[in-house]
Structures are given as structure tokens and as C-alpha cells.
Amino acid sequence: MPFAANTVIRHEGDAANHLYMLHDGWVIASAGLSDGSRQVLKVHFPGDVLGAPSLPFSCSAETLRTLTSPVVATVSKAGLAEIFVSLPRLAMLFFLAAQEERVFLMDRLISVGRLRASKRLAAFLLHIYDRLCAMGVSDGAPIDLPMSQEMIADVLGLTTVHTNRVFAQLEMRGLIARRGRIIEFPDIMAVRRFSGIPTRHIVRNQNWLPAMLSR
Amino acid sequence: MPFAANTVIRHEGDAANHLYMLHDGWVIASAGLSDGSRQVLKVHFPGDVLGAPSLPFSCSAETLRTLTSPVVATVSKAGLAEIFVSLPRLAMLFFLAAQEERVFLMDRLISVGRLRASKRLAAFLLHIYDRLCAMGVSDGAPIDLPMSQEMIADVLGLTTVHTNRVFAQLEMRGLIARRGRIIEFPDIMAVRRFSGIPTRHIVRNQNWLPAMLSR
């Protein structure tokens, strides 16, 4: 199912009756507060499962909004249950994906709770870069972030103004180079050291997982 | 398996070869930064699964440290895989528990990213209170937090000094009353309104889950 750019797929508070599989494009998950401020919770890429956190709750915890024009497939709760009954290995992979997301949220929490703005921004850009690399999209290549500085500010828990100043700081330090929204890392290891968040190594195809075709 | 109070069960960076089921007592999950600062990621209660976030990674992402003297059971990765093969309903419940944890982390991220210190503390105390109520421990009763203000500061992303001042603020506003580490809420709804984090309603025993005895 294709969507237009900058469209709400599901709003926080809505009934959470299914999941979405993101096949193409970018989607952000965010939550708003009564005072109008907003926190971006996750920048989703192709391959991600969307909307799963709201499953145990009576209504959706996050707003899903398209950035680019994405392609999304819908999975019902019953369909998910069917996977858990028939395809235990796939179910286990869904479970592990949820744990990965938890660790990414923990890293964000550490970053917002304990790092100053410049390191926070570096950690975020690095996280996006690493995930793009894992998808094979960009290895050493510049990344093209389809996000305004306002959105990035909502990721980092900063104001737009300060985010802009911190971008300028990173650029002056030579940690990044910018051409519009395209960002390049002249020395990625320097950025890694600067950010302070440890590099995570995901282990794929672990041998303790249930066999592929179990019955 | 019993543990002493204030003991490390598993340190971040250690091999993550199993999970733990917390049967009794309190355990906190935290991560440290190179500069010595620390972020508490989760306060675990009886019934929680510990150590799951590290499963997809080559080494543990979080340090698990006992607060009280807890009772913990160990589950191997193979044992978890066995559950996914044989007990799909239980596997699904594990999956949903992980999604719940994601939402709690999101709430913490919103809180640390977008709320000022006093609301942050209120939201944290409220979260603990609600979870104790869900366990049937404390409904309207005062809560006894076995945590120093330093630990609470590491939850909130604040300094010890400021956490202390914010405790005093909440007390002066009449939102909490303290006797040592015992905290009471004279008007819990006022605290809820003040905190700004929406109340989450978890739906148990959802009808789309796989049947109890599937085969």
C-alpha cells in the first residue's frame, strides 16, 4: 500500500488494530505533549515493523508519519498470532527485532539523558549512518537525511535554534560536512569516538534459534 | 537463585548467554559512559524478564545490579527457543512484554527529552506507583523506594543536587509527602495531570492471542 509523503499513517490514541511492514521509504514515530512539544521516538527504514509497541495497549502510543513516499503492508493481529503458531523461527526473529529496538531506545535515552547537545547530534547521525550501512545503502558515502532541522531537534530533545547551532559546531570541528541535507563524515571513527555511545554488534542467524522449517 | 543486595548480576560488555526471570526483589538496569556518568534504563520488579535486550547482540548492553536481595531464575537461549517452538501463546506474551517495555522506554525518552525536572520526577514516581499498583502491592498506599537520590538522578538524567531540590519542590507544591524514602501521594490525580505523560492502559488476555494449549 503506497502513501504520500508527510501523511499520518496512524495517530497516537487511535485504535491499534494492526501492524505495518515498511517495504520502502522513511517513516517517523513520534509522540506529542499537551504543551505542543513533540518527541520523535524512532526513524523507521525499509524492513522495519511499524506500530508493534502499541499492541499490548488499548490505543496507539505513537503517531506514524511518512517522510518520503513509503510502501507499507498491513498485518492483522490474527496474522501475527498465526505466525507465532506456525513459524516459530520467524516469531523468534520478530522477538529479537523488538529487543534490538529496545537497545536503540536505551541508547537514545543515554544520549538525551547524559550527553551534551553536540554529542547527542553526533550519536544520532552515526546511528542513522550505521543503519544505512547495514542496509547496504551507504558505506562511507554521504547520507541524505530527508528531515528538517526541526524534526531532528524533536529527535534530540532540543530546540530548532540550538540544533542549528550544534550542526554548525560539528561542521567547524570538521566532524561533518554539509551540502543542504546531505551529510558527509570525513572521519567516521572520530565521530564515533566523539559521540560516546558504544558501537553495537548485532549477531544474525544465531545457532540457538529454532530451525527454519519446524513442522 | 538468591542474590545479595547491591550486587552486579551481569555487567555491560559481558557475554549475554541467558535471560533471567526476576521472582522477588528489585533490580536496576543501567549503562555507564566513559566520563563516569551513568543512565538508569529500567527499574525491574518481580515478574520482569531481565537481560532480554542484549539477546541480539554479541555482548550485554546493560548492567544488571540488585537493589534489594532478589530471587532470580536463569533461562538459557535454548530454553527460550524451546518456548517459541512448543508454547506459542507464552512466546506471544514474551513478545508483548517486550513491546510494553518499548513503550515505557518511549515514555522515559519523552520525559527526559521534553519535560522539565519537576515533571520528570513526578512522571517517574507515578510510573513506579502504577506498576506497584498493577502488582497489587500498593493501591493508594505510600510507596517505599529502595533507591538513593543519586540513583533516581541517574534515572532522570539529572544531578544528585538538582534531584534533591526537585524533591523539595514537589513536596512544597503538595504533590508528594516524604518520610525518608517512603513517598506518599496526597492527590494522585494532581500528580498525573502535572506529569504530562498519558496514562497507558494495558489490555490483558487479548482474544486474538494463540490458544493456551495449541498442540
Place this chain on the structure above:
DNA sequence: CGAGGTATTGACACACATCAATAGTTGTGG
């Protein structure tokens, strides 16, 4: 060409950090 969003910059305010000191509390060993 004009309009609305986005990026950038400056001046100033404030929430929280930092440094430092004191008091209170807990635990431990003699």
C-alpha cells in the same frame, strides 16, 4: 513573483550543573 516553509544569526533569560560545605544516617568493628 509572491508565499510559506526552512535555515541562520543575535541578544538575553533561565533551568540545571558545578563546586563546596554541613548535617544526617547507616553500618561496622572494637
Place this chain on the structure above:
DNA sequence: CCACAACTATTGATGTGTGTCAATACCTCG
């Protein structure tokens, strides 16, 4: 049971990172 040490809580004075308000430039698209 007291004495001492270590930890924890509290309070004050001062510094600073980030927020707020405001203005201008830029950019994209009709």
C-alpha cells in the same frame, strides 16, 4: 554500646548550556 567511617541528604553560591524571542536570509514551489 559506643566510635568512627562511609554513604546519603540538604543547602548555598556561582557558572554555563540550552531555551526563548526576534529578525533576516534562503529556498522551493505554486
